[in-house]
Structures are given as C-alpha cells and as structure tokens.
Amino acid sequence: MNTFGMKVKARCFMEYDSVADLVDIEFSELARPVLHIGGGSNLLFTGDFKGTVLHSKINFIEILDECHSEPSSCHSERSEESFPPVLVSVGAGVVFDDFCDWAAKEGLWGVENLSYIPGEVGASAVQNIGAYGVEVKDVIRTVYCYDTLEEEFVKFDVSECGYGYRDSIFKNPEVKGRYVVTHVVFALSREAQPKLDYGHLKDAVYSHFERKDNSDENALTPALIRKVIIKIRQEKLPEPSVVGSAGSFFKNPVVPMEQFIKIETAAKEEFGSDYKVPHYDLPDGMVKVPAAWMIEQCGWKGRRSGGAAVWDKQPLVLVNFTGDAYPEEIIGLERRIIESVKNKFGVGLHPEVDHI
Ligand SMILES: Cc1cc2nc3c(=O)[nH]c(=O)nc-3n(C[C@H](O)[C@H](O)[C@H](O)COP(=O)(O)OP(=O)(O)OC[C@H]3O[C@@H](n4cnc5c(N)ncnc54)[C@H](O)[C@@H]3O)c2cc1C
Structure with a gap:
C-alpha cells in the first residue's frame, strides 16, 4: 500500500467501498491516529503505524447530466463552435491514471497531461497534482467530502479549496485528516485544448507526425498526448512496481x-x-x-x-x-x-x- 515499498505494518487497516460504508465507520472509536491513504505514492512510512489506516474503494466514473448539475448551462445560448464543459464525477478510489485513460478513450480533453501520475482521484484533489504545465485544479469543479468531525457531507467549490503548488486546504495542519474526499467533479471538454508549451513536449508530440509543424494540429487527440507523456515519464522516472x-x-x-x-x-x-x-x-x-x-x-x-x-x-x-x-x-x-x-x-x- 505504499509505493516506496517500506515493509511496515499498521495496527488497523480499513477499506470501504461505498459512501454508506464510510458513514457507518465510528470515527471516534478508531485507533488513533487515523490516516486516510490513496495509493500511498506520496508517503514515506518511517516505521510501523500505531493507528488506523483507511482506504477508499469508491470506484465510479460517471458523466453527469450537465443540465441537472449545471442549471445555468441548460439555458445558455450555445454557438456552433463553443462546447459546454463535460462534467464528470469520479470516485475517490479510482486510480487517477485509469481516469486519464477513460477520458482519452472518450475523446475528452483536460487530464491528458496528468497521465501516469501514480495515486488515486481523492488524493489528486488533496495534492493538487501537476505535470507538463497542467495542475488538476485547472479541471476540478467540485470536491465532495465527508466531514468526520461534524459527521456530515460537505462540498468545496474549486475556489474554496485554497489550491497552490501541490497544496490545498485539505493539507492545512488544522484540518488535515478531517475531510475524507468521496468523489470529485471534473470539467473536461470535447473541444481540442492541447497544452504543449512545457519543455520539449511539443517537439515530442509533433515527432509523431510527418510534417513537424502545427499543420497537423487537427490530428491531435488526448490519446496521442497521453501516449507521448507516458513514454517520456517511463524513460525518466522509476516504475513504482519495479523500483x-x-x-x-x-x-x-x-x-x-x-x-x-x-x-x-x-x-x-x-x-x-x-x-x-x-x-x-x-x-x-x-x-x-x-x-x-x-x-x-x-x-x-x-x-x-x-x-x-x-x-x-x-x-x-x-x-x-x-x-x-x-x-x-x-x-x-x-x-x-x-x-x-x-x-x-x-x-x-x-x-x-x-x-x-
Ligand atoms: C514515480 C512517481 C512519480 C510521481 N510524479 C508526480 C507528478 O508528476 N506530479 C505530482 O503532482 N505528483 C507526482 N507523484 C506524487 C504522487 O503521485 C501524488 O502526490 C499523488 O496524488 C498521491 O496519490 P495517492 O493516492 O498515492 O495518495 P497518498 O500518497 O496515499 O496520500 C497523499 C495525501 O492525500 C491524502 N488522501 C489520500 N486519499 C484521500 C481521501 N480520499 N480523502 C482525503 N485525503 C486523502 C493522504 O492522507 C495524504 O495526505 C509521483 C509519485 C511517484 C511514486
């Protein structure tokens, strides 16, 4: 459960696979401290953990009824060229890269540059993960949480999440551990939105085309950018399952x-x-x-x-x-x-x- 591969033990480990199961947990009775993990890919366990480790298996990816979730977009006039955002609700336990893969296959833009970052969707909203000129806050619309103190569900609009470089209010020591992310709503797009200005990404992407200029822009897809990014990352970074x-x-x-x-x-x-x-x-x-x-x-x-x-x-x-x-x-x-x-x-x- 930790990509560093530290052979440590927790006193108690609990996994839940629905919001109903999460609500059933008596947080006040758990062995302390309580740590909610995702894929354990940003953690270094420095020894055995004396409290309770929680893990979400809330796994779903669902395109929302846009009119239902965004009343204003139902009534707005759509010009031929403008695409409304596609709102996608994703469970906290979904592996973030599985979500990127799903989006690429659906032809949806927004998370392709974040491909192959280890970890899960819940943590992505805590960490504000980023790579190749994109941060997840750019596509997050709303973060849904369970407040373990007040024992109620709360939602945070992206503007309320205090996002900074790999930072959010969820990492603030005063509330750290209080909010369990249950699912996140992302605003993706069917309109081509390639973000290739980071480092040599543009060259790497265009090397897939015969002509190495922008004339092939229409041939760009989220799936192609995802493929290029995965290749670059595999060449540079250790594969967590191996090292x-x-x-x-x-x-x-x-x-x-x-x-x-x-x-x-x-x-x-x-x-x-x-x-x-x-x-x-x-x-x-x-x-x-x-x-x-x-x-x-x-x-x-x-x-x-x-x-x-x-x-x-x-x-x-x-x-x-x-x-x-x-x-x-x-x-x-x-x-x-x-x-x-x-x-x-x-x-x-x-x-x-x-x-x-
Ligand atoms: C090889 C490698 C490459 C990486 N590259 C990048 C990169 O390019 N960009 C980048 O930003 N990061 C990168 N990372 C770091 C890591 O992938 C991210 O920080 C990721 O978001 C961690 O996700 P996780 O699910 O493993 O979370 P964990 O490490 O398990 O937890 C991270 C934090 O989130 C909290 N948390 C987890 N789930 C929940 C939940 N449901 N509700 C509330 N809090 C929760 C935890 O308590 C903890 O504070 C990389 C890591 C590795 C191993």
Missing part, C-alpha cells in the same frame, strides 16, 4: 534574487562564464531553483547509500534501490543530501513527501 519511490522527494526551493546571483556567480566560476543555472523567476522577485540541479551539483545523482539511492535519471527522486531498504536508510540519505545542499549553496531543502 520503490514516492516521486519527487524534495520541493524546489525558492530563494531571494541576491542569493540566486551568488549561486550563479559561483557556478560561472566553476563551469565558465556562459554557464546558466536553471531557474524560474517568480512574480514577487524571488527565484525558484530546481532542487534536482542542486542535488546533482553536490554529486548525488545515481549514488547509493545502503538500500537507498538517488535515481540516476532524475536526482529529485530517492528510491528504495534494493527493494528492502529500511525507512532509516531513506531518511539517512535525505539528511545527508539536505546537509550537502546547505553547505554548498546555503539553501535549505524541504521534503515534498509526507513523512508518516
């Missing part, structure tokens, strides 16, 4: 411009005046520097430490290299990476992965 990991282990640090200039000046001294440190300027004058670049500069790429290792194709990913690594080995490697990045760049790295 355990939780994807990107660290957040990309954000530093003040003066600190970035220092980092770049030192890099130019080392690699020559033409060298450019990869970075992303933020609107507030701060600079986001890829943690992967820093980790690589510290010589960690591909290095092993006991059963743990830094993935050789993507140094942001720590892996359970031997398949039987202990949590302490992953944590030890994490600590040493944080120390060396701090020593070399004066920058503190923070884990993206939830330590349980």
Whole structure:
C-alpha cells in the first residue's frame, strides 16, 4: 500500500467501498491516529503505524447530466463552435491514471497531461497534482467530502479549496485528516485544448507526425498526448512496481534574487562564464531553483547509500534501490543530501513527501 515499498505494518487497516460504508465507520472509536491513504505514492512510512489506516474503494466514473448539475448551462445560448464543459464525477478510489485513460478513450480533453501520475482521484484533489504545465485544479469543479468531525457531507467549490503548488486546504495542519474526499467533479471538454508549451513536449508530440509543424494540429487527440507523456515519464522516472519511490522527494526551493546571483556567480566560476543555472523567476522577485540541479551539483545523482539511492535519471527522486531498504536508510540519505545542499549553496531543502 505504499509505493516506496517500506515493509511496515499498521495496527488497523480499513477499506470501504461505498459512501454508506464510510458513514457507518465510528470515527471516534478508531485507533488513533487515523490516516486516510490513496495509493500511498506520496508517503514515506518511517516505521510501523500505531493507528488506523483507511482506504477508499469508491470506484465510479460517471458523466453527469450537465443540465441537472449545471442549471445555468441548460439555458445558455450555445454557438456552433463553443462546447459546454463535460462534467464528470469520479470516485475517490479510482486510480487517477485509469481516469486519464477513460477520458482519452472518450475523446475528452483536460487530464491528458496528468497521465501516469501514480495515486488515486481523492488524493489528486488533496495534492493538487501537476505535470507538463497542467495542475488538476485547472479541471476540478467540485470536491465532495465527508466531514468526520461534524459527521456530515460537505462540498468545496474549486475556489474554496485554497489550491497552490501541490497544496490545498485539505493539507492545512488544522484540518488535515478531517475531510475524507468521496468523489470529485471534473470539467473536461470535447473541444481540442492541447497544452504543449512545457519543455520539449511539443517537439515530442509533433515527432509523431510527418510534417513537424502545427499543420497537423487537427490530428491531435488526448490519446496521442497521453501516449507521448507516458513514454517520456517511463524513460525518466522509476516504475513504482519495479523500483520503490514516492516521486519527487524534495520541493524546489525558492530563494531571494541576491542569493540566486551568488549561486550563479559561483557556478560561472566553476563551469565558465556562459554557464546558466536553471531557474524560474517568480512574480514577487524571488527565484525558484530546481532542487534536482542542486542535488546533482553536490554529486548525488545515481549514488547509493545502503538500500537507498538517488535515481540516476532524475536526482529529485530517492528510491528504495534494493527493494528492502529500511525507512532509516531513506531518511539517512535525505539528511545527508539536505546537509550537502546547505553547505554548498546555503539553501535549505524541504521534503515534498509526507513523512508518516
Ligand atoms: C514515480 C512517481 C512519480 C510521481 N510524479 C508526480 C507528478 O508528476 N506530479 C505530482 O503532482 N505528483 C507526482 N507523484 C506524487 C504522487 O503521485 C501524488 O502526490 C499523488 O496524488 C498521491 O496519490 P495517492 O493516492 O498515492 O495518495 P497518498 O500518497 O496515499 O496520500 C497523499 C495525501 O492525500 C491524502 N488522501 C489520500 N486519499 C484521500 C481521501 N480520499 N480523502 C482525503 N485525503 C486523502 C493522504 O492522507 C495524504 O495526505 C509521483 C509519485 C511517484 C511514486
């Protein structure tokens, strides 16, 4: 139940497959703490879990009656070209990539760039998963939850979810664990909406056509983009069923411009005046520097430490290299990476992965 493959035990594990079963659970009587998991692909269990682990098997994908769910869209005048959104309700226990596959087969646009991200639909709305220039918040309409404190159902419009980079109100320490996501309504589209501006995605997609320009735009389908993205991800990232990991282990640090200039000046001294440190300027004058670049500069790429290792194709990913690594080995490697990045760049790295 955890893609890092930590061999740990929980005192109690409960799985429910309907909202009715969820409501029947006496939350106040469960062994504490209570942790709701999805696919366990953003978690590092640091030892046996002394409380209750819950898991949803609410599995359905349903196109909603748009007029029923969106009264305003029933009465709006539709021009020939404009397509109303297709609202799709998806159970929290559906594997997110199964949903992407379903959407691609239905010819629905919106989640193709998020293909092959491990995990389930409930967690996608908690994590605000993102890849290749798309975040799931871009297509979420409403998140439906069970409030385990008030014992009632609540719904959050996307504007109420406090979405930020891999963040939402559901991760806020004050409410963390209170809301169990039961299903999510997504707004997809039958109108072609390719989002290819991220990195070399456009080149990779057009390499499938004979003419390498935009003249083939009409031939683009969500299924083709999905196929290309899966191929890129398979080449770069460890396959969770083969090599355990939780994807990107660290957040990309954000530093003040003066600190970035220092980092770049030192890099130019080392690699020559033409060298450019990869970075992303933020609107507030701060600079986001890829943690992967820093980790690589510290010589960690591909290095092993006991059963743990830094993935050789993507140094942001720590892996359970031997398949039987202990949590302490992953944590030890994490600590040493944080120390060396701090020593070399004066920058503190923070884990993206939830330590349980
Ligand atoms: C190889 C690899 C590649 C990855 N690539 C990406 C990527 O490109 N982009 C990206 O954003 N992430 C990526 N990830 C991280 C991970 O896939 C996402 O964070 C994903 O959303 C986790 O889903 P999960 O179902 O496994 O959730 P878990 O890891 O089990 O849980 C994550 C959080 O969601 C909460 N949660 C789970 N289900 C529910 C529910 N029903 N109700 C309330 N809370 C719930 C948990 O309590 C926890 O806080 C990658 C991971 C791996 C292993």
